[in-house]
Amino acid sequence: MSERARVDEVLTALLELCKPLEHFDMPLLDAHDATLAEDIYAGERLVMKAGTRIRATQIGLAASIGLDHLPTRPHPRVVVISAGPDLVEPGLPLKSDEEYETNSWLLTTAVREVGAVAYRVHSIPDDEDELQGVIEDQLVRADLIIISGERHDDSFDLITRTLQRIGEISTVEIAIESSGRHNYGVIGPDKTPVVTLPGDPIAAYISFELLIRPMIRTMLGTANIHRPSVKAKLEKALSSSGGMRSYVRAVLSADGKSVSPLSSQDEQATLSDANCFIAVPEGETKLVAGTEVTVVVLERRYL
Numbered sequence: 474m475s476e477r478a479r480v481d482e483v484l485t486a487l488l489e490l491c492k493p494l495e496h497f498d499m500p501l502l503d504a505h506d507a508t509l510a511e512d513i514y515a516g517e518r519l520v521m522k523a524g525t526r527i528r529a530t531q532i533g534l535a536a537s538i539g540l541d542h543l544p545t546r547p548h549p550r551v552v553v554i555s556a557g558p559d560l561v562e563p564g565l566p567l568k569s570d571e572e573y574e575t576n577s578w579l580l581t582t583a584v585r586e587v588g589a590v591a592y593r594v595h596s597i598p599d600d601e602d603e604l605q606g607v608i609e610d611q612l613v614r615a616d617l618i619i620i621s622g623e624r625h626d627d628s629f630d631l632i633t634r635t636l637q638r639i640g641e642i643s644t645v646e647i648a649i650e651s652s653g654r655h656n657y658g659v660i661g662p663d664k665t666p667v668v669t670l671p672g673d674p675i676a677a678y679i680s681f682e683l684l685i686r687p688m689i690r691t692m693l694g695t696a697n698i699h700r701p702s703v704k705a706k707l708e709k710a711l712s713s714s715g716g717m718r719s720y721v722r723a724v725l726s727a728d729g730k731s732v733s734p735l736s737s738q739d740e741q742a743t744l745s746d747a748n749c750f751i752a753v754p755e756g757e758t759k760l761v762a763g764t765e766v767t768v769v770v771l772e773r774r775y776l
Contacts, residue, residue, distance in 0.1 A: 524696030722747035
């Protein structure tokens with residue numbers, strides 16, 4: 474039976490499943506875009522801090538002080554599995570009751586944007602045995618497995634039953650407006666973390682940002698695992714369910730002082746149009762224009 478849980482409760486449980494990956498010395502060019510695992514000194518002067526993403530400037534700095542390797546945490550390997558008999562690959566014609574497979578494309582690229590290596594797997598299982606085989610085949614190359622199904626409950630139940638056969642799995646319904654059920658736990662001989670996300674692409678992406686992204690950044694050993702947040706004033710009123718927290722897709726102004734919620738929140742286009750989420754807490758049903766709100770910044774891209 475599912476139970477409602479707060480985002481912070483679920484995130485705490487998920488972060489207990491993962492830890493920073495073991496580091497090793499990488500040649501400079503190979504270390505690019507990974508995470509620095511130790512402080513770097515030039516004599517007694519600290520020049521690079523552990524947890525820093527290794528960019529071109531860090532590579533140049535390392536070379537300037539005579540280093541040809543850096544202590545680096547590797548990119549986590551994340552397998553994204555999409556499972557469902559009515560999911561059709563883009564480019565193919567749809568039949569009755571079918572839908573285009575969206576989540577694996579969305580989630581695989583989102584994983585890459587965080588800094589991990591992503592593998593996309595599309596499966597059309599007939600039963601638990603077939604899906605179990607697909608999942609177990611991926612364990613050899615996975616530090617984390619993400620699974621999504623269709624928008625309907627049938628594929629979620631199939632995924633849940635399969636995971637329970639091969640690991641220790643909890644099922645929760647997170648108290649977020651328009652979200653859904655999630656699984657999380659560990660599977661296989663190496664206790665590989667696994668998370669199941671809702672079938673709806675919007676709900677899946679919000680859960681990715683709130684839950685999966687911090688897990689990947691924890692594995693990377695980054696100094697800050699969360700998106701930055703700012704305070705901004707609403708340019709227009711918005712409404713929300715008072716019983717659950719909601720994350721409203723919105724556009725933050727270039728100066729970061731005002732934010733405008735996007736219309737048609739039920740349309741997937743809001744994911745690509747938004748550069749932030751407005752975090753609306755439980756108990757708030759209507760926010761008038763001019764209200765100061767908390768904004769989770771997704772990227773510094775302004776429309």
